[in-house]
Structures are given as structure tokens and as C-alpha cells.
Amino acid sequence: MTTIGLILCRIGLHRWGRKRGYDEYSSNVIEWEQRCERCGKKKRWVEVKRDRRR
Structure with missing residues (x-):
């Protein structure tokens, strides 16, 4: 990883x-995950699935 990439990840x-x-985990929720390509940090969040009947 370059120094510039390290600095950018440190400031967010x-x-x-x-x-x-x-x-x-459940039939009505989705657990999402993303990973930073430079430092490998993960971010996870849970969302309710959209209603399929609409």
C-alpha cells in the first residue's frame, strides 16, 4: 500500500x-458487507428486505 493510500484511509x-x-439469518433481512481495497477495513450493516408484493 502506498503512503498516500495509508493517509487517505487514516482520515476516513x-x-x-x-x-x-x-x-x-432471517427471511426478511439482509446483512450487507463492504471491504476497503486499500486497508482491508470492513463495514457491515443490516437492512430489511423490500416487499415483493409491490
Whole structure:
């Protein structure tokens, strides 16, 4: 990793990759995950699935 990339990640300017979703915990929620391509930091969040009947 370059020095500039390290500095950018330290101040919070990450380069997030593709977001990936997992729905194995419940039938109505998705757990999303993204990883920074420079430093490897992960960010995770949970969202409710959209209603399919609409």
C-alpha cells in the first residue's frame, strides 16, 4: 500500500469495493458487507428486505 493510500484511509477516505449481501439469518433481512481495497477495513450493516408484493 502506498503512503498516500495509508493517509487517505487514516482520515476516513476509504476505497470501498463491491457490496455483498447475506440473507441466511432471517427471511426478511439482509446483512450487507463492504471491504476497503486499500486497508482491508470492513463495514457491515443490516437492512430489511423490500416487499415483493409491490
